[in-house]
Amino acid sequence: MGHYGYLAMLAFTVVGSFWLELFLKVGVLKQVRRLLLSIAPIAAIFIAWDAFAIAHHHWWFDRAQILGIYGPFRIPLEEYLFFLIIPIAGVLTIEAVKKVRPSLFDRAADRGE
Amino acid sequence: MYTLLTSCALVLAIVLDLYITKSKLILRRGLWVAYAIILPFQLLTNGWLTIRNIVQYNHGEIIGVRLCGAPIEDLGFGFALILLVLTIWWRAAPKK
Numbered sequence: 001m002g003h004y005g006y007l008a009m010l011a012f013t014v015v016g017s018f019w020l021e022l023f024l025k026v027g028v029l030k031q032v033r034r035l036l037l038s039i040a041p042i043a044a045i046f047i048a049w050d051a052f053a054i055a056h057h058h059w060w061f062d063r064a065q066i067l068g069i070y071g072p073f074r075i076p077l078e079e080y081l082f083f084l085i086i087p088i089a090g091v092l093t094i095e096a097v098k099k100v101r102p103s104l105f106d107r108a109a110d111r112g113e
Numbered sequence: 114m115y116t117l118l119t120s121c122a123l124v125l126a127i128v129l130d131l132y133i134t135k136s137k138l139i140l141r142r143g144l145w146v147a148y149a150i151i152l153p154f155q156l157l158t159n160g161w162l163t164i165r166n167i168v169q170y171n172h173g174e175i176i177g178v179r180l181c182g183a184p185i186e187d188l189g190f191g192f193a194l195i196l197l198v199l200t201i202w203w204r205a206a207p208k209k
Contacts, residue, residue: 038202090195104143
């Protein structure tokens with residue numbers, strides 16, 4: 001696995017969730033603007049957190065198991081990808097549930113709202 | 114510190130969801146069904162990263178409870194990340 005250890009986990013997440021787009025036709029990946037609007041501000045918060053945690057040695061990464069490409073704040077490329085791929089996987093999952101069982105998202109308390 | 118920041122992220126996610134975006138996803142069963150699907154994958158991927166020591170934690174910064182190898186904080190971290198994004202996603206739905 002070597003330097004691809006972290007990347008393998010990201011690839012697994014892509015394979016494990018992106019099929020929902022193809023087979024359930026949830027239409028998530030087409031909504032690029034809406035995705036960016038949802039992900040960008042939150043990813044920014046988590047990247048700031050990551051930068052803080054790395055700078056203060058709350059956590060660190062095994063250099064032998066990452067690609068060794070670093071972005072700003074000494075954050076590995078895989079981390080940046082994490083904050084993009086994990087949210088998309090989450091959106092695909094909730095949209096898949098909504099597609100199959102839309103009623104699960106009704107709120108009895110404010111029907112008709 | 115990781116424990117404290119994770120708690121803050123969870124509170125922020127709940128406040129955003131209930132009072133700012135007003136998506137109120139946490140009051141909808143669908144969110145929890147989706148999270149029930151996500152959870153095993155989250156445990157698997159968090160476990161992969163930690164058991165293989167791809168990510169290593171400063172023991173002074175975590176509470177010390179582990180789930181499938183990963184610090185319990187990771188679970189909160191991932192849930193907060195997903196809920197924060199989903200609550201905005203929900204709010205930004207195209208008008209029908």
